[in-house]
Each structure stands twice: as structure tokens, then as C-alpha cells.
Amino acid sequence: xxxDTKINLCYPCGFFRPGDAEDPIAGEFQNIDxxxxxxxAQVFWEKLRNLENQTVCAFxxxxxxGDGSIxxxxxSESWRIDTVDERVIKSHQENAETWGEWDRQLPFLVLVxxxxxQNQPVSYDMVLxxxxxxxxxxxxxxxxxxxxxxxxxxxxxxxxxxxxxxxxGGDHIxxxxxxxxxxxxxxxxxxxxxxxxxxxxxxxxxxxxxxSTPQHLSGDAxxxxxxxxxxxxxxxxxxxxxxx
Numbered sequence: 700x701x702x703d704t705k706i707n708l709c710y711p712c713g714f715f716r717p718g719d720a721e722d723p724i725a726g727e728f729q730n731i732d733x734x735x736x737x738x739x740a741q742v743f744w745e746k747l748r749n750l751e752n753q754t755v756c757a758f759x760x761x762x763x764x765g766d767g768s769i770x771x772x773x774x775s776e777s778w779r780i781d782t783v784d785e786r787v788i789k790s791h792q793e794n795a796e797t798w799g800e801w802d803r804q805l806p807f808l809v810l811v812x813x814x815x816x817q818n819q820p821v822s823y824d825m826v827l828x829x830x831x832x833x834x835x836x837x838x839x840x841x842x843x844x845x846x847x848x849x850x851x852x853x854x855x856x857x858x859x860x861x862x863x864x865x866x867x868g869g870d871h872i873x874x875x876x877x878x879x880x881x882x883x884x885x886x887x888x889x890x891x892x893x894x895x896x897x898x899x900x901x902x903x904x905x906x907x908x909x910x911s912t913p914q915h916l917s918g919d920a921x922x923x924x925x926x927x928x929x930x931x932x933x934x935x936x937x938x939x940x941x942x943x
Contacts, residue, residue, distance in 0.1 A: 732786060734806040743807075744785050746814045752782075759816035759915075760885025771809055773884055774928075775868030778809050801931045808916075808924050812884050816915045825890050825907035828925075832918055845926045846904040849891065852936040854902025857895050863935035864891070867928075875905070883924050886915045891932075 730736075747755065756763055761771040761780075769780040770790060777790040787806035828844060853860035857877040864871070864879035872880045874892040881889050888909050896902035906929075912921055 730803075732788065733803060734787065735803045736807055740807055740810065743810045743814050744782070747780075747810065748782050750814070755813050755816075758818050759813050761813065769813065771813065771884065772882070773805060773809070774881060775866075778805070780809060780813065799931075801927055804923065804927055808920055808927075809884075811920050812887065812916055815917065815920075816884075816886055819886075819911055819914050821886050821888060821909055822911045823888065824910040825888070826910050828906070828908055828921070831908065831910065831913050831921075844906045844922070845929050846906060848933045849893065849904045849929055850896075850902040852933045853893060854896040856936070857893070859937055860891075860893055863932055866935055867932060875903075881928060883928060884915070887912055887921075887924070889925055889928065 752763055752767065752769055755761065755769060759771060761769050764770050764779065769782070771778050771780065778787055779790045780787050787809050789802070849860075853863070860877050861871055861879065864881070867881065869879035869881045869891075872878045872890065874890065876893060876895045878890060878892040881891070883889055886909075890905075890907040892905045892907065894900075894903040906925060908921065908925070916924070
């Protein structure tokens with residue numbers, strides 16, 4: 700699996716608005732089994748079928764199941780990829796209805812990750828997203844990380860943040876007043892570092908990603924995945940003031 704398997708922009712026009720998942724724009728997306736698939740999905744399915752499953756698993760951190768499907772971890776969940784039927788479903792929900800923005804959009808991100816992941820380990824050198832891409836300020840729409848929802852939901856509730864993070868499979872790490880690391884995929888760790896607000900200063904969130912992440916996902920996919928995680932984390936708050 701070499702760099703020619705990578706597609707720099709995997710969403711139509713390099714930009715995907717999660718809020719449009721239930722109302723696709725002009726045929727750019729299609730809904731299959733409750734998941735939203737951009738028109739570029741078939742390109743990735745073809746690339747995945749041209750790769751050896753064992754190699755895909757070795758590079759992505761996935762595993763092979765008894766029936767030959769690929770299984771990949773995301774947060775505290777596991778997803779199964781059937782390359783024959785072109786399906787990506789939660790392993791424990793094969794007969795359950797897909798629900799929520801995360802479940803609608805993650806299947807395509809899983810597919811992109813499996814095709815793009817390279818034979819390079821995670822560095823755990825965590826940096827700001829702007830440090831990963833040249834010309835970030837020119838193309839920042841696809842990479843902007845939504846931080847205000849987390850600040851509003853947990854800015855005065857550090858314990859609530861840690862509890863919500865734990866429910867999604869996050870690990871408590873050092874940083875700020877509270878901080879957690881999530882593995883959206885095995886080679887895609889994301890750190891949320893939260894400084895709590897007080898009478899003098901408002902809450903402040905910093906999101907860091909691994910320096911090696913562009914080796915495993917395109918820029919727009921990174922932005923979409925992190926913002927999906929932020930929305931999902933906010934919904935774990937005791938009271939969710941975030942409207943994502």
C-alpha cells in the first residue's frame with residue numbers, strides 16, 4: 700500500500716457538511732443501510748478490493764474475522780467491513796437500526812481510513828491541525844475544529860468531561876485542567892485538552908492530532924471525523940447545550 704492509494708480530498712468538492720446528512724445535496728450523497736455515502740465512495744471500494752486484506756489490517760491496525768471480513772476499532776466500538784457486499788456496520792448491531800450522525804457518517808470514514816492507512820507507526824507527537832498542512836489558512840473550512848460546543852457543555856464540569864470521555868473509550872491524559880485521548884481509529888489519536896472557565900477566564904479547549912495523521916487520512920476526512928467526535932462527546936454531557 701503506497702502513497703498512490705491516497706486521495707487528498709475524499710468528499711465531493713473536498714467539503715462535506717454533516718448537517719446535510721439527512722438532506723443530501725443534488726445527488727452528491729446516497730443513503731444505504733442508514734449510512735451516508737458520498738459519490739466518491741465507489742472509488743474507495745474499488746481500491747480496497749484491489750488490496751490484500753491482510754495488508755490492509757497490518758497497516759490500519761484492523762483484524763480479519765472468521766468470514767474474511769475486516770474489523771476495525773473506533774472509540775469503544777468495533778466496525779465490520781464486508782468488501783463483497785460493500786457494507787460497513789457496527790459489529791454488535793448487525794440487526795439493529797443505524798442511528799445518529801456518528802453512525803451515519805463513520806462508515807465512509809472507515810472505508811477511507813482502510814484504503815489510506817500506511818505502514819507507519821503512530822508517533823504520538825501531538826500537534827495543532829494547522830501544523831499538519833501547508834496553506835492551512837487558505838483551505839481551513841475543511842479542517843476547522845469545532846471547539847465551542849465542548850467548551851459550553853463541559854467548560855465548568857471537568858468531572859463530567861472525564862466521565863463522558865470514558866464512556867466513549869477515551870483515556871485520561873495530562874494536560875490543561877482535564878484532558879482525554881480518543882482513538883477514532885487505531886492510527887488516528889486525538890487529544891482534547893480543556894481548561895475550565897472561572898470568574899476571570901472563559902473555558903478553553905485545544906484539540907491536537909498526531910503528526911503522522913495525514914499519512915493515514917486526507918485533510919477533509921480528519922476535519923469531519925474530529926467534528927463528529929466533538930458532537931458525539933457533547934451529547935454525553937448531563938445537559939447538552941450544544942446544537943450540532
